[in-house]
Amino acid sequence: MLDRRRFLTASTALAATVAFRGNLIAQLDKAPSTLPDPALFDKNEDAYWAEIRKQFLIPADEIYLNNGTVGSSPAPVLRAVFDGYASTEKMDQQDPEDYPIWGYAAWNEFRDPLAEFVGCRRDEIALLRNATEANSYIANGIDLKPGDEVLMTDQEHPGGEHPWNLKAKRYGIVVKRVTLPRPVKDAAQVLNLFNDAITPRTRVIFFSHITTFSGVVLPAKELSALARSKGIVSAVDGAHVPGMMRLNIKELGCDMYSASPHKWLQAPKGSGFLYVRDEVIDRLWNTIVTEGWDDPKLRAERFQRIGSSNVPVLWGLRASIKLANDIGMDRIERRHRKLADYILDEMKERGAESWTSPDTALRCAIVTVNVPPVPRMDLENWMWKTYKIRIRGAEPNKLRLSTPYYLQKKEIDRFLEKFDEYKRERKLA
Template sequence: MKTRRDFLNHALGGVVVSASIPSFIDPGSRGVADMTPGEKVKAENLLDKISSVDVVDESYWDLVKEAFSLKPDLLLMHAANLCPSPISVQNQLWDLTLDVDQDASAQNRRKFSGLQEKSRTMLAGFLGANSNEIAIVRNTSAANATVVNGLDLGPGDEVVLWDQNHPTNSISWDVRAERYGFKVKRVGTPVNPKSPEDVIRPFQDALTSKTRLLSFSHVSNISGVKLPAKRLCALAHSNGSLAMVDGAQSFGCLDVDLHDMGCDFYTGSAHKWFLGPREAGVLYVRGSAVNNLWATHVGVGWENAVRNGARKFEVLGQRDDAAVAAVATTVRFHETLGEQRVEARVLELASALKNGLGKRISGTHFHTPLETDMSGGVVVFLPPGSDARSLVTALYEQYGVAGAAMGGAFTGVRLCPHIYNTMEDVERVIDAVESLAS
C-alpha cells in the first residue's frame, strides 16, 4: 500500500518534495503514516508503561516526552498557541481519516455518532460536568461566538469583561453591542498582582444591577495572570449575573472541575494545552442555562439536538469526524497521567523557568506573577534592554526555542512549557535567553 509520501511524490512529479511538503512526511523523517503495525503497538504500550510507574521523577517525564514525535533539537514552549498531539492521538486521527477516505459512504460513517458520544462522555468526566452540558465545537473562538451571539441582550443591559480577554471574548462583544445597543464595560487589574484579592476587587466595583454577564479568561494569554475563577463566578451569581470563563489557557493544563467552579459557560480548544486534535473544542453550558442561550447554527439534525441539552450548539454541518473521535483518545492520555499531576508538572516547569531567568538575568521584568496561585503555564517576561520580537526570532533560529512575542502593555517573550518538556529543556532555554540577552 502506498504511503502519503509515495502519493505526494507522484502528485508533485517527484520534484523537490522536501521543500514542498511538511517535514514530518519528507524523506528525511518519519511520521505516523509510515508507522508499521508493530510501531503503533509500541506507542500504545508506552502508555501502559507510563501508567505503571510508581515514582514520578525526571525519568518519568523523559518517558512522557517519548509519547510525542517532537524533533530532537526543538525546544517547543508554545502551548498557549498550539501543541503537538501524543502519538496515540496521531494514530487515531490517521487511522480514522484513512478509514473515511477509503469508504466515505454514509453506512461506514454511521459509527462516528457513537464515537462522538464517547468523546462527549469522556470530556464531561474530564471537566467535571454532565454529558448533556458539553458541546464539541471547533475551537474556543467558535465556542465564545456561540455565547456572544446567543444571549438575549439589549439597551439597558451591561456585559463586564476583563481587559485582558482574547479578541473573541472582547472585540466580539463590541461588535454585537453596536448592533443591539447594550453596554460593554472593561475591568483592568493591577500589574503583576500578588493575591486573589488584588484582582477580585476591580470586578466587584464594576458590577451593577444592569450587569447580565461577567466574562473573563481563566488565564491570560498576554500576561500569564490567572484569575480566581470560582470566586469570580460566585461574585457574578451573587449579583444576579451569569459567569463565562474562557478556558483556552486552562483546559488541559489545570485541573478543572466545572461544577465546582460554578460557571455558566466555559470554552476551550483541543489543540492547545489539551494536546488534542485541531478543529475540535469544547463549549460547556450549565444545564440551567441551556434554554437561555440561542444556537448560532441550525441545520440537519436540529430537531433531535434541540431536545438534548448542549448538543444543540454543535449542529455545525460536515465535521472532521476523526478529530471529534480523537478527543476521547486525548482524554485517555490525560487520564493515564492524571489531571492533578499534569497541573503540578506544568506549574513546576513554569516556576523553574521564571526563577531561573530571574536569577541568571538581573533586571528581567515579569508580567507573569511568580506565585503559582496567580499563574498557570504561560510565562511572559523581558530581559533588560531586549527587543521582544528580535529575541524570539533569535531564540528559534539560533537555539531552536519556539515561543512568541507579545506587544502592547505586556511587551515581552512568551514561553509556555508543557509535559513534553523536561527540566533539562528549561535549563537549555534559560541558557539561550541569557546568551542572547547579554
C-alpha cells in the first residue's frame, strides 16, 4: 500500500505527466491540420513558409540554427508516430505471428517510399537507425587485408571515421586522409586531391556527401566514378542529404550510401538507412546478426535484420517523406539555399572568413564561418542562455549555421542582431 507521502509524490508525477501530454497534444492540435495551399507559394513565398513554420513545436521565441545536428519533427510526423502507437500497441494484430517490431522482416510499406524518395531500388535499401550504424555496417562488412588503404577526408564525422579507425586497430588496415581546403574552391580541386592520394593499395574511398565540419557538398558523382574507374569501392556518408537536397543515389553511382533522415528530413530520431548497390550486396558481411544474415535472396533486407526495433518511428519516417514530397523537394532545396546565402552574405559583411564554398554547387543549407577572436563556446552559451538562439561551432572560432526551410528571415535577422550585440558587449567589435 502507498503511504500518504508516496501517494502524493506519485500523484504529482502523474499530474505532471498528464499536463505534459495535454500540452503536447494541445500543441499538435494547434498546428494547422493541413499544409498551406501551394498557390500561396506563388502569391507570397514568405507567407507560405510562415504557415509551414506553424507545423513545428519549436516555440516562436526560440531560434534553431542547428538543424545540422538533428532536426525537429513537425506535427504531421509526430501525429504519424502517435498513430503508429495507437494502431500497434493494442497487440491485436490479425496474424498471431505479427508483432509491432521491425528488425526481422521486409517492411516494404516503409522501404518503398524511402527507396523512391532517394532514387534506388527497394532491394538495395536497409532500414537502420542512423548513419553511424550504417557506416559501421560498411566498415565492418567489407573484407580488407592488413595494409589495404581507405581514403577519406579530414572532415569526416566521428560516426563515419571511427568505424574505419577500429578496423585499422583491429586488422591493420591503413586510414589515409586528404586535407580539404577551407573553403573548397571547386569540384576539380577535390577530385585532384583524391586522385593524387590514391595508391595501388587503396581499396575504399569513403567521404561525406555533405561534411559535418564545413557543410561542403562534395562531388559525390565524380568521386564515385573516379573510384569505379580504378576498381575502388566508393562509400558515401550522406547523413545530411535526404531532405536537404534532391537525392538520386543511382545517379551518384556509388557502391554504398548511409544517411540519417532525422536530420534534414525531420524524421523521428532513430531513422537511418543503408544503401548497397545490388552488385555489392553479396560482398558485404552483416555486423548485427540474426536469422537471415546468410540468405542472399533477401538482398539488402538482410542488413536490416537487427532485432526488435520501434515501428512507430517508421510511421514517422514515412510521414516525413510525404511531407517533403507535399511541399516539394525543389522548393525545399531552393529555400535552404536562399536562407544559407543570406546568412553567409550577412556574416561576411560582418568580417567573417567564409569556410563555405564559393561554388554554389558545393553548398546548400549549412554555412560555416570563422570569426576570430569570437570564442565560439562562449558565444554559443550566451546566445542560448540569453536569447534562446541555438547555434553550433568548433574551437576556437568556427560557427556552423544551419538554415532549415522552416526558419524565418526575421529569425536570422535576430541572430545577426544578437551577434553584433555580443561583440559589442564583449568589446570585440
